[in-house]
Amino acid sequence: MNFLTNRWRTSLLFRVISTTFILSILLISATGSALYFQISNGIYKEKTNGSVVEAQSLIQYSQEQLYSTEYIAKLKVKDVIANIVRSTDQTLTSSPRDVVLVGVPIKNKKNSLYNSSSGGIPVSSIPTSLQKKVEHSTKIKWSRDLITFTDGSASDAIIVGSLIDIPNQPSYELYYIFLLSEQETILSLVVSLLWFTGIFLVLFIGLLSWYVVRQTVNPVRAAAQIAEKLTAGDLDRRMMVRGKDEMARLAISFNEMAVSMQQQISRLENLSRLQQRFVSDVSHELRTPLTTIRMASQVIFDGKEQLDSSAARSAELLMSQIARFELLLTDLLEVSRFDASASILESSPVDIKALVSRTIDQLQPENGKKIKSDFPEGEVIAEVDPRRIERVMRNLIANAIDHSEDKPIVITIKDSDTEVAVAVRDYGIGFTESEAKRLFDRFWRADPSRSRIRGGTGLGLAISLDDAKLHQGTLFAWGSPNNGAQFVLTVPKLPGIPIQNELIPANPNLTASTNFLSFNEDDI
């Protein structure tokens, strides 16, 4: 059943053919039954009319015979009745029939002296309803009923009856029974013919619709297959163009679309290549003079004892601003590498616990609260790019220290078989929901007045998010004013496997749920 509903949803061919099948079955059975009724009605009407006419003349003839016993001495009533009551086979002028003679009871007294029948039909098999009608009328009455033979078998028949006078006897009823077996044979032939034609028609229509639909569906299927191949990156795929019909037009426009798509893509690829070249050139061109400047400033700074106080202070400022410029340049180049999709993941198995501990040691604020860690036992090995993950951790922890207002910072690591999550929680100033939306924007600062404590570039979180995405991981943020903030980085333990579980929910007030709600970055 599931298979069928699935096919119904996924295959146009299946849907059209099954619909055609069902509709043609309905239509053909309706026509078939109408036809059958017409034919059977006609046949039975014909037979009834013939039977009634035939019986009428027979009854008349029998009556005459019976009357004649009165003046022809040698004729005995008994013999005449025996002659009347006998089966007749088909002749040229008459149909096969049987005869039943029943006495009409007089004042509930039985009157059955001449009761007789032919063809193994018991006298009692005449339906009483018909008997009643015959008794109360001088005319011929008839009905179609089931006749039960003495051997128990039954057959459909037309029974025609009338009162008959037997001289010196009370009233009798004479019935002629015309069995309908012949008509039934004809009808069963008609039925099997109807069935045969019906089934043949249904199959034929089904086949026809399959053929017709296939002609339409095949090009569509081919288009779908080629579209899939195009999506998969096989941009040279095209549809075959045959003839000049609508399908050919579909193929032609499809191919035109593919060509224009290919051109667009190669144009974008070119742009991306140019962008990468540009980034790399800028990188080289800027870095070489910056190196010279930096070394020169270091030499000046190292000799600042020999300078006067304002020149010495200038040397200090020069040093610190060159360092800041350098950081900014590094981050900018990293961002443009992400934009040009030129970032490469260099994965190797890394103990995340050791990596995080090392980062904490580097950043541990000397005065103020210590960073607490909640790590699982043993090693937490994941195949990640250590340079990037360390950069993310450095950004998150430095960020937490900047905004913690000397309150404690808690770093939690949790892992499953497939992924590892690191949460950095602080209890500092936090941020509002509207701020949360812009948190990962480049150069965005929550509070411009306190932004430059650590001289961050304003690109840290944006780069961290890109780093997480490059790992096919996630980076979520939660914050509440004056209650602090929590950032959760989750990365797969093996590259290329999407995150399945939310090991640590971004909102620390929620407990971990196994059902991971994936929401896009706009929700962060």
Place this chain on the structure above:
Amino acid sequence: MTLIMVVDDDQDLAEMLGIVLTGSGYEVDLVSSGDQVMPLFETHEPDLILLDVMLPGLDGVEVCKAIREKSMVPIVMLTAKGDTQDVVLGLEAGADDYMVKPFNPNELIARLKVRLRRTSTNAEAKQLRIGDVLIDQVAHSIVKKDKVIPLTRLEFDLLLALAREPGRVFTREALLDEVWGYQNATDTRLVNVHVQRLRAKIEADVNNPLIIQTVRGVGYKAGA
């Protein structure tokens, strides 16, 4: 005096490097194009080469390969690109270490010192054995199956560090600290590339290393 050959096409940077290095007590040889390196190298015999990757003429990677064919002199690459490709290409060509521009001059000096230092030898255990490789600490050479295998000083230091404590698992960070003089660094490329180079020289089967074994997720250790 220790002679350092500085190969850089940027005149100002080369001059600045000259000032800093001279200030630290080194003798400096300035070369401005890749083509001039080999002829000068043979006559001047520098103790260390500071080599820019982007050079007119023969580029840094090519120069590096050419030097390695003749000498095991320490080479430190200067690169403007921190990109993996450049760094790995340089390291694979035989550079011992690299500095990404713009670098801190003090850090540069520190690195050069590490590369120039003579590994302190243990007089009591002159010879160490690791697998079928014999390490002669006095002669600074290694012998495998009666054949002396030429190693760069860095490769020798790396092998010695592992061999001194057989069975101990060294993290890449520990090796960076011990052999390269880095503190708190995670540049695993440096370690990985050099381990590969070293294996290519001493292992019978590089794909199934017995002397320097990988401990997955942690680092390396010396085999028995």
